[in-house]
Amino acid sequence: MHRVRVRVVEDALDANNTIARANRADFDRAGVTVVNLMSAPGAGKTSLLERTLGDLGDVRVGVLEGDVQGSLDADRIADAHVPVVQLNTAPGFGGECHLDANMVRSALPSLPLDDLDLLVVENVGNLVCPAEFRIGEDVRAMVASVAEGDDKPLKYPLMFRACELVVVNKIDLLPYVDFDLDRFHYHLDAVNPGVRRVLTSARTGEGLDEWREWLVQVAVRGRARV
Numbered sequence: 001m002h003r004v005r006v007r008v009v010e011d012a013l014d015a016n017n018t019i020a021r022a023n024r025a026d027f028d029r030a031g032v033t034v035v036n037l038m039s040a041p042g043a044g045k046t047s048l049l050e051r052t053l054g055d056l057g058d059v060r061v062g063v064l065e066g067d068v069q070g071s072l073d074a075d076r077i078a079d080a081h082v083p084v085v086q087l088n089t090a091p092g093f094g095g096e097c098h099l100d101a102n103m104v105r106s107a108l109p110s111l112p113l114d115d116l117d118l119l120v121v122e123n124v125g126n127l128v129c130p131a132e133f134r135i136g137e138d139v140r141a142m143v144a145s146v147a148e149g150d151d152k153p154l155k156y157p158l159m160f161r162a163c164e165l166v167v168v169n170k171i172d173l174l175p176y177v178d179f180d181l182d183r184f185h186y187h188l189d190a191v192n193p194g195v196r197r198v199l200t201s202a203r204t205g206e207g208l209d210e211w212r213e214w215l216v217q218v219a220v221r222g223r224a225r226v
Helices: 008-030 045-055 072-078 101-110 157-161 171-176 181-191 208-225
Strands: 033-039 061-067 084-088 118-122 139-145 165-169 196-199
Touching (some): 008 101, 033 208, 045 061, 045 072, 045 118, 045 165, 045 208, 061 072, 061 101, 072 084, 084 101, 139 157, 157 181, 165 181, 181 196, 196 208
Parallel strands (some): 061 084
């Protein structure tokens, strides 16, 4: 029997990577460092940004807010008095569960790149697809809530393997949920050994200084590269 190998996925990712390189070139020309922030729905990405973006010193920061529909998170970020652009994947992109390079490129004209040092792209909440699509970012970070369970690095290894930073959020809930922090760290090291991790609570403020300092460091590294 004659077999034909279908390369649809590979071709789609190749096309995405070409556009991602174009995005990266535009970011580099503007001197902007880009963080691709990913997580499952409800892990607390927006809350972390709300609590920290207004206090990054002289780092000029903007946000590209990715959601399937609506502008609830972008409206919250706007209260931090930073530039924010909403990017919905429905209906124009068919309700995709992630941002890809072409979607991000479509939003670039609305972003004041020349006035930014740091752009945080808050990706659509999903533990699978966002990790597969480069968007032209410098670094990737993900937020994992303790309410999700300590087995997630083993169940969604690509997401955890693709990141330079893992933020373990909602640690104020540790006394009330079945989450073993040591076991989570063990599973995380199994898929991404030694990856930097920060423990935070957007509600109580614990760990937010370290998260804030990481954002500043990323932006400073980007300035040194220009």
